[in-house]
Amino acid sequence: MAVAENPDNAASAGIVSVPATDLPWWDISRIPAAYWVVGVILVILPAFSSNFVLFQIFGWSLILGMIALSLMFLAGYGGMVSLVQMTVAGVAAYMMAIFGTSAIDTISVGWSWWITIPIAIIIAMIFGTVSGALAVRTEGIYTIMITLAIAAAFFYFARQNYVLFNGFSGFNQVLPPHVFGVDWRAPVPFYYLTLFWAALAYLAVLYVSRSPFGLALQGIRDNPRRMAALGFNVTAHRVAAYTFASFIAAVGGILLVWLNGQISPGAVSVGPAIDILVIAVVGGIRHPVGPFIGAIIYVILRTFALDILVSLGLAGERFQLLIGIGFLAIVFWSSDGVLGLWERWRQRAGRRDPLTGEAAGSSGEGG
Amino acid sequence: MAVSVAQRLSATGTGNALELRGVSRLFGALAALTDITMTVRPGERRAVLGSNGAGKTTLFNCITGDFLPSSGTIRLFGEDVTHFPVHERIRRGLRRTYQISLLFGGLSVLDNIYLACRGVSRGRFSLIRPRRNDALMHSAENLMEAVHLTEARDTKVGELSYGQQRQLEIALALAGAPRFILFDEPAAGLSPTERRELIEILVNLPSHMGYIIIEHDMDVALRVAESVTMMHNGAIFKEGRPEEIEEDPEVQELYLGGGHG
Numbered sequence: 001m002a003v004a005e006n007p008d009n010a011a012s013a014g015i016v017s018v019p020a021t022d023l024p025w026w027d028i029s030r031i032p033a034a035y036w037v038v039g040v041i042l043v044i045l046p047a048f049s050s051n052f053v054l055f056q057i058f059g060w061s062l063i064l065g066m067i068a069l070s071l072m073f074l075a076g077y078g079g080m081v082s083l084v085q086m087t088v089a090g091v092a093a094y095m096m097a098i099f100g101t102s103a104i105d106t107i108s109v110g111w112s113w114w115i116t117i118p119i120a121i122i123i124a125m126i127f128g129t130v131s132g133a134l135a136v137r138t139e140g141i142y143t144i145m146i147t148l149a150i151a152a153a154f155f156y157f158a159r160q161n162y163v164l165f166n167g168f169s170g171f172n173q174v175l176p177p178h179v180f181g182v183d184w185r186a187p188v189p190f191y192y193l194t195l196f197w198a199a200l201a202y203l204a205v206l207y208v209s210r211s212p213f214g215l216a217l218q219g220i221r222d223n224p225r226r227m228a229a230l231g232f233n234v235t236a237h238r239v240a241a242y243t244f245a246s247f248i249a250a251v252g253g254i255l256l257v258w259l260n261g262q263i264s265p266g267a268v269s270v271g272p273a274i275d276i277l278v279i280a281v282v283g284g285i286r287h288p289v290g291p292f293i294g295a296i297i298y299v300i301l302r303t304f305a306l307d308i309l310v311s312l313g314l315a316g317e318r319f320q321l322l323i324g325i326g327f328l329a330i331v332f333w334s335s336d337g338v339l340g341l342w343e344r345w346r347q348r349a350g351r352r353d354p355l356t357g358e359a360a361g362s363s364g365e366g367g
Numbered sequence: 368m369a370v371s372v373a374q375r376l377s378a379t380g381t382g383n384a385l386e387l388r389g390v391s392r393l394f395g396a397l398a399a400l401t402d403i404t405m406t407v408r409p410g411e412r413r414a415v416l417g418s419n420g421a422g423k424t425t426l427f428n429c430i431t432g433d434f435l436p437s438s439g440t441i442r443l444f445g446e447d448v449t450h451f452p453v454h455e456r457i458r459r460g461l462r463r464t465y466q467i468s469l470l471f472g473g474l475s476v477l478d479n480i481y482l483a484c485r486g487v488s489r490g491r492f493s494l495i496r497p498r499r500n501d502a503l504m505h506s507a508e509n510l511m512e513a514v515h516l517t518e519a520r521d522t523k524v525g526e527l528s529y530g531q532q533r534q535l536e537i538a539l540a541l542a543g544a545p546r547f548i549l550f551d552e553p554a555a556g557l558s559p560t561e562r563r564e565l566i567e568i569l570v571n572l573p574s575h576m577g578y579i580i581i582e583h584d585m586d587v588a589l590r591v592a593e594s595v596t597m598m599h600n601g602a603i604f605k606e607g608r609p610e611e612i613e614e615d616p617e618v619q620e621l622y623l624g625g626g627h628g
Binding site: 207208210211212213214215216218219221222223225226227228229230231232233234237240 | 431433452453454457458462463465469470471472473474478479481482483485486487490491492493494495496497539542543
């Protein structure tokens with residue numbers, strides 16, 4: 001460390017305040033205590049929670065969180081709101097069913113998992129990249145419209161095509177393989193499987209955000225015209241961002257088809273596509289942890305809203321109303337989702353921000 | 368910033384830095400530029416003067432490729448770049464600053480300059496984070512020092528003062544190994560002290576680095592330029608040495624007359 005050369009640091013004798021960016025990214029001391037707590041709880045969770053909580057609550061949340069994370073990467077860093085991320089996940093899920101095994105053995109090829117998974121991921125990435133290439137020349141509302149149109153087109157195609165996609169009923173019995181003598185569909189192994197990939201995707205997005213590619217993407221978000229005037233090919237960068245996001249969405253899609261054991265057009269219809277947007281926005285798209293927060297709120301509401309409504313004497317099918325009201329409330333109070341609420345609370349509490357390491361009062365000093 | 372001998376030779380070698388032939392640009396029926404023909408030698412420093420709406424910024428936008436010209440050709444160091452996209456021209460050594468700062472408000476000062484350095488080198492798509500001894504990070508830090516922004520290293524650009532943002536605007540244009548720079552009113556809105564610093568930076572640029580500067584302040588323009596192009600209504604009105612232009616009766620009537628007296 002060139003501390004001695006830096007007059008600011010040399011002046012503050014004793015406590016050397018090192019900017020967060022000066023420590024290497026792998027330095028463990030950079031990880032805030034809250035992250036340790038959450039990490040440890042997630043790892044030991046199977047010891048004290050039921051299979052239902054592991055599989056249906058956390059498994060599902062982590063998967064939806066990953067798919068929403070791919071949207072957060074595009075929207076938060078790239079400024080591109082894509083509604084096609086659920087469809088990319090759906091393509092990967094369908095490819096697992098078509099090339100792997102399912103109950104529909106007239107269509108399913110029955111290849112082994114180690115060949116099916118790469119094929120599914122690659123096809124989903126190609127699909128996501130082509131969608132991105134169509135969408136990136138537009139901005140704002142038009143990006144949303146084009147990606148929504150692609151999502152809707154894929155939904156109707158999958159529903160009407162019986163040769164490849166088995167139409168309305170889709171595929172069932174699409175299950176994870178038994179590898180290393182473990183049944184990966186059993187709640188505890190499946191939980192660890194999703195936790196592993198979700199954590200990897202989270203760390204990958206966090207890492208890439210500070211890489212030249214990620215920084216350039218944020219530059220494009222802030223000012224595409226200037227990025228071109230610095231020598232960057234803005235269109236190519238945006239398309240590459242879709243490719244990267246598609247990889248995360250594809251992994252999420254494979255886990256999703258294993259969780260449900262089936263894939264049908266309903267999973268890739270416009271509703272779920274918008275749900276992913278809701279999850280990302282409710283959680284917050286400024287930081288990769290946001291989509292996971294949004295996902296767990298969504299899953300808890302989806303799972304328990306029905307019971308709550310019934311216990312209050314209301315019709316159970318109105319659970320969407322609860323989700324809608326929750327969405328409205330969060331967006332109304334904080335345009336940055338739950339993360340934004342949290343950050344404002346931290347600022348009021350006058351502490352350092354755990355995500356950026358900035359002093360909480362910095363915005364006050366600036367203004 | 369060290370510039371190798373080879374780079375100097377290639378910059379000052381054959382051909383003109385910039386050559387416009389019959390460049391016109393129409394916006395519908397409005398002719399923003401009409402038949403602009405101008406030649407800038409390598410290392411030449413030229414001021415472009417003219418009232419609002421004279422087409423100065425449109426000229427810059429055509430040279431960088433933000434707009435394609437409706438007709439005419441643009442050559443950069445002898446190469447026809449008329450139909451090149453913006454980033455391809457930048458990679459050939461062209462740079463520009465903007466009248467209204469176009470910066471990356473969500474990123475830190477160092478990240479802004481690092482992006483500028485990365486844009487004209489390889490590895491733009493790299494997923495690997497820069498190490499602490501990364502060569503580009505070093506040149507970014509040197510550049511940050513050259514424009515007196517080291518203290519604001521980790522500050523988000525959106526929180527910088529106006530003067531600092533203008534300094535950063537210039538730093539972004541100096542990244543890499545620029546051969547020719549377009550400055551669009553770099554002194555606009557600066558305090559007298561900041562103006563002096565700006566003039567110092569411009570005058571002290573390596574001699575092979577030519578530029579065109581749009582400047583309303585005649586005192587600044589005449590101090591940093593060795594030739595002047597006057598524009599009026601989208602066309603070139605007069606070209607010459609600063610003294611000639613300043614004393615030209617037509618120019619005085621058109622431009623210096625009211626405001627400068």
